[in-house]
Amino acid sequence: MEAAHLVDTVEKLSRRMGRRPKVMVTKIGLDGHDRGSRLVAGFLRDAGMEVIYTAPWQEISHVVNQALEEDVDAIGVSSLATDHLLVPKLMTALRDADMADVVVVVGGIVPDEDVVMLKNAGVSEVYHPGTSREDIVTGLSGLIAETRMADEGAQR
Secondary structure, eight states, rough: OHHHHHHHHHHHHHHHTTSOOEEEEEOOOTOOOOHHHHHHHHHHHHHTEEEEOOOOBBBBHHHHHHHHHTOOOOEEESSSSGGGHHHHHHHHHHHTTTOSSSSSEEOOOHHHHHHHHHHHHOOOOOEOTTTOOHHHHHHHHEEEEEEEEHHHHHHH
């Protein structure tokens, strides 16, 4: 898929939302391998999303506080070690902060049995290495649209 099509996808979402979708890309725990997360942040930014990129080694409380402060629509957590096992704690912290409407996705090396655990914890999607730019941008756009449009309907 052409990059222009991805830009169009995000532009349509932006018009529906009245602003560009805002995504935080972060790494929690001790995993410092951030090449993949930097690439994904670039994909999202190039497609027209507003991206907040954090350095590696974030604490869950810091991620939640920054997500609240920045009013993000989604959080993408990158894991190339076993730090995805911390994501259920992130999900609990987001619910405790009244941010259960924030879409959370995980990208990286995640064993199949852990995908089930993450989805049961509330993670919307898990992207494995090799997932295309198209799948990431369109998938995340769809998840944000679904969540934000549902929120809009509930507020009416």
